Each structure stands twice: as C-alpha cells, then as structure tokens.
Amino acid sequence: MDMPSNLSNSAPASAALYDRARRVMPGGSTRVTIWWPPHPPYAASGQGCRITDADGRVLLDFANNFFSLIHGHAHPEIVAAVTAQAARGLAFGLPTELDVALAEEICARAPALQRVRFCNSGTEAVMFAVKAARGATGRSMVAKMEGGYHGAYDPMEVSFDSGPSNWGERIPAAVPYTRGTPASVLDETLVLPFNDWPITEALIEAHAGRLAAVVLDPLPSRVGLVPGTPEYLQGIQALCRRHGIMLILDEVVCFRLHPGGAQTLFGLSPDYTALGKIIGGGQPVGAVAGTAEAMAVFDSTLGHRAIVPHGGTFSANPITMAAGLTSLRLLTPEAHARLDLLGERLRTTLARGFARDGIAAQVTGAGSLFRVHPHTRPIAGYRDALATAAEASWLKEAFGHLLAHGVLTTPNISGALSTPMTVAEIDEAADAIIAALRETA
Ligand SMILES: Cc1ncc(COP(=O)(O)O)c(C=O)c1O
Structure with a gap:
C-alpha cells in the first residue's frame, strides 16, 4: 500500500x-x-x-x-491510581490487596465468574484456559472457529488466516499459520465454521470423546464482527454440556459489551472465560475466570500439586491491578x-x-x-x-x-x-x- x-x-x-x-x-x-x-x-x-x-x-x-x-488516554483517575501505586512499589514477589480487589470486581459481574487467575495478556489467558480444560478433562483436542483470533498460542493460530486456496470444502481444513507448526498441533485442533450449525454440530459430535474444550468468541472480530446466532451459541453450549467438553468463552475483546460481559448479553454460562484488554485499564493483562469447580485445577491447596500449575513473574502486578480496578469501577x-x-x-x-x-x-x-x-x-x-x-x-x-x-x-x-x-x-x-x-x- x-x-x-x-x-x-x-x-x-x-x-x-x-x-x-x-x-x-x-x-x-x-x-x-x-x-x-x-x-x-x-x-x-x-x-x-x-x-x-x-x-x-x-x-x-x-x-x-x-x-x-x-477510557481513552491518561484518564486522570487511572493515572492517579497507577502513580500512587508506583510510589508504593512496582511489583512484589507477594500478592497484594489489589489483586484480591480486582478479582472481586470481576466475580461480581456474572454468575459464571466465580474464581480468577491473572496473567499478562489475552494470549496467555486463552492458553491457560485451554490448559485448564485439558487438565479438567484429561483430553487434549481443542475446537476453535475458522478465522478466529485468540492470540499467539499454537493451537489458537490454526486456520487464523486460511483462504480459498487452502480452507477446504464446507468442512474447514486445519491450516497452519506459521511455517513449522507441528503436525500434532493441527491434528489436535478442530476447526469449526462460525454460525454454520449443521457442520459445527456434526464435527463436535464426531470428535466429542477427544475434545477438551471449544473456544468461542460470541462476536469474533476477525470472523467478521458479527454475533453468533442464539441457536448457534446455545447449541454449542448444550453440546459441550452433553459431552463433558469445557466451554471457553473468549471475552478478551467482547467483555466490553455489557457490565456482565458478553456472557450476560448472550445468556451463556461458560466453564472458563478468557479476559484481557479493558480489565487492565490500559496496562498489560490477562485473566482466566470460571466456575469454582472448573477453576479448581489451579488450586494447590488440595493436598496435591495443582493439576495445572500457573504462575508468571508479572501476573497480578500491582500497577496493572490498580489501573484495572480503577478502570472497571469507572465503567x-x-x-x-x-x-x-x-x-x-x-x-x-x-x-x-x-x-x-x-x-x-x-x-x-x-x-x-x-x-x-x-x-x-x-x-x-x-x-x-x-x-x-x-x-x-x-x-x-x-x-x-x-x-x-x-x-x-x-x-x-x-x-x-x-x-x-x-x-x-x-x-x-x-x-x-x-x-x-x-x-x-
Ligand atoms: C479475541 C481475542 N482474544 C485474544 C487476544 C490476545 O490478546 P493479547 O493481544 O493481549 O495477547 C486478542 C487480541 O487482540 C483478541 O482479540
């Protein structure tokens, strides 16, 4: 250009x-x-x-x-919160009250947001949600939409930019995004056609025993920024329930659609929700939220090592937490x-x-x-x-x-x-x- x-x-x-x-x-x-x-x-x-x-x-x-x-750039209340926290310390190898408060703020917004773990990007949020779903089910395959963007985790990049030359017939092919993508990643990723219920239903049914999760963005921007029809979204949720497949709702972008997130707007009750962007008030952020039962895979207080250990040097860093908390309270x-x-x-x-x-x-x-x-x-x-x-x-x-x-x-x-x-x-x-x-x- x-x-x-x-x-x-x-x-x-x-x-x-x-x-x-x-x-x-x-x-x-x-x-x-x-x-x-x-x-x-x-x-x-x-x-x-x-x-x-x-x-x-x-x-x-x-x-x-x-x-x-x-809230745009340099909102005075967000700047004040970040500045005040910076003077108290940028980050600690300890939790702070701020991460508890931001988790409380998120959990108050929808019934399926019962527990939260913070990370540093939407990519990580989706990745940890997928790992959690695998840990919870003991299965490894994940389904995602053709053209859907969920960050840079290998399986989530599959068929992100497929085109007429390689996307296959009506059943979408699993197309690698970057050269050298392991064949195993393609084999473990099921690609679904957004809003095409007959094909989606048949594909999920055919792979139900292998599927850990369906990753769903109800208003996926790269797919066209059109919403899933109620029949489509509810149909996927019902199929997931029937087959013990975890429903991961990617709300990294669409959480901004409603005070209770897109799940409230679309009447969905996911097992896991991937969050990012606005919950950090402009600072780097990600979070996996979900039901207490689904999120238990991250719990290391149950007498054994967590099923899915999750850490991260900058996870829940207080600058992000202060910006995010102020930003959500303003919203x-x-x-x-x-x-x-x-x-x-x-x-x-x-x-x-x-x-x-x-x-x-x-x-x-x-x-x-x-x-x-x-x-x-x-x-x-x-x-x-x-x-x-x-x-x-x-x-x-x-x-x-x-x-x-x-x-x-x-x-x-x-x-x-x-x-x-x-x-x-x-x-x-x-x-x-x-x-x-x-x-x-
Ligand atoms: C729907 C969706 N999920 C996940 C991500 C990844 O988020 P991040 O860029 O913070 O890694 C994005 C980024 O644009 C996104 O739009």
Whole structure:
C-alpha cells in the first residue's frame, strides 16, 4: 500500500524513528498489527480520545490500543491510581490487596465468574484456559472457529488466516499459520465454521470423546464482527454440556459489551472465560475466570500439586491491578449504556452514508465495537467476511486516507469507542470514514 504522500512527507520525526527502528528490529517493528508502509506514525502522547504523534499531528483514536483503552488516554483517575501505586512499589514477589480487589470486581459481574487467575495478556489467558480444560478433562483436542483470533498460542493460530486456496470444502481444513507448526498441533485442533450449525454440530459430535474444550468468541472480530446466532451459541453450549467438553468463552475483546460481559448479553454460562484488554485499564493483562469447580485445577491447596500449575513473574502486578480496578469501577452501567448508544450512532451513520453515496461497503459490530467491510455480501462467518485481494487493497487505501485525515482505526478499519468520546467525535469519525471509502473507491 502506498500511503498518501501528505502523511509520509509530513512526518519527518516518525520517519527518523522508523529509520532507527529498522536497525534494531526486524522490519523496524515489534508488533505486526501496528506496522504498515511506509511506516506508522510514532505516538508521543495521548489525552482522552486523541493521540499526538512525534510530528505533532493529532489523531482521533478509535484503535484505543486494539480496544483495550475503554477510557481513552491518561484518564486522570487511572493515572492517579497507577502513580500512587508506583510510589508504593512496582511489583512484589507477594500478592497484594489489589489483586484480591480486582478479582472481586470481576466475580461480581456474572454468575459464571466465580474464581480468577491473572496473567499478562489475552494470549496467555486463552492458553491457560485451554490448559485448564485439558487438565479438567484429561483430553487434549481443542475446537476453535475458522478465522478466529485468540492470540499467539499454537493451537489458537490454526486456520487464523486460511483462504480459498487452502480452507477446504464446507468442512474447514486445519491450516497452519506459521511455517513449522507441528503436525500434532493441527491434528489436535478442530476447526469449526462460525454460525454454520449443521457442520459445527456434526464435527463436535464426531470428535466429542477427544475434545477438551471449544473456544468461542460470541462476536469474533476477525470472523467478521458479527454475533453468533442464539441457536448457534446455545447449541454449542448444550453440546459441550452433553459431552463433558469445557466451554471457553473468549471475552478478551467482547467483555466490553455489557457490565456482565458478553456472557450476560448472550445468556451463556461458560466453564472458563478468557479476559484481557479493558480489565487492565490500559496496562498489560490477562485473566482466566470460571466456575469454582472448573477453576479448581489451579488450586494447590488440595493436598496435591495443582493439576495445572500457573504462575508468571508479572501476573497480578500491582500497577496493572490498580489501573484495572480503577478502570472497571469507572465503567458503570450508565457508562456502558452511553457507549452503546454512541456505537449505534456510528454504525447507523456509516450505513446511511455508504447507501447515500453508493459506496459498496458495510459495517458490522455491536455495543462500542465496529468494523467496516469493503463489500456488501451478507456476512454470517469468516468465508463471507474475508476480503478478496481487490477489496483488501481498497480497504488499505481507505485506511491510509483516513489516517492522513486524522482518524486512527485498526488497519482493517475496525475500532472501539472510549468513554471520553461524545457525539461530536462519533460524527467526525463517521464523516471521515465515509469520505475515505468514497475517495478511494
Ligand atoms: C479475541 C481475542 N482474544 C485474544 C487476544 C490476545 O490478546 P493479547 O493481544 O493481549 O495477547 C486478542 C487480541 O487482540 C483478541 O482479540
């Protein structure tokens, strides 16, 4: 993708930083998701819903560090909590009251969130949930959705970016994401087609005796950011119950959909819930939560070593706990309701604008999440959502245009709202997104 010249030419400070980065990082980047040609703008500071980059340009931020900053940047109460804790100590080889308090805050939010173990990323949260499910069942196979993203754990990367050349017929093939993925990982990962109940049911039934868990994100962003139908979600939960398969709900992103998480919104009662992003208030975080019975595999007080030992030098570090606790306490039901209304306004304005201007695009999402698709196919799952090469190149160009006009989303033009936003920022972003797609069509 060629970035519009006004961005690359007017960003000498970011260009200089990227030059330095190329000498010390492969490709000049340390995160695949935040690199694009010729280079991303480098952030200097953030305040509320705006970021100032190294060249002094101000960006309206809908990326919110990949949906983790629900209160935007430098929220005064979060900054105060983190600063106060930093002065008391960054981390200890001991638990603190803060981890108890954040666990209590999470457990108060839904009946199936009865026990919590903290870690440092969503990747780890899903990984430990899978290990817990294996420990609880004594089985090793896990099921996940085609196209579903759950972080960088080997089995969770299977078929993450499969395409028409390798995804198989209606029954999805298990496609490795990185070269050298062990064949055993592919053999132990069952790939399901999201929202295709007959195939999903048949596949789970056929592998029930081997399956430790089904990993399910009810509003999976890479699959299309469309929700699972009630029949699909409830059907999977019922099948899991019937066969003693653990249901792992990945709420790393969709916990922001409701004060009680997506499980409350969709009426689900998972054995394990993988959490991350917003529960850390902007700091690195992950957590496995679940029923007391399912979480007992982590318990080392039962007279034997824990079935699934879990530690981590920085797990439950007090800086993250302080930020997360403050952030969740700020996230009142009223704050949720306001974000949902703003999200609805953004999606509706975009849909109307695309229709009005004859733009062959659509928007999906729910609550404070949205994603723009460079096509108008009805989307039930990954295969409908996946952009063709031509569609993907239009989206990339539109992203470049949007950024050049001061709005930051993820590179596939998805985003998450933050509480500092008002109707003015929503309408500003909607206008900019519509213009970006129109001008690059
Ligand atoms: C649904 C989902 N699960 C898990 C993860 C992994 O989280 P992390 O990047 O904190 O490892 C992500 C990250 O975007 C995600 O979107």
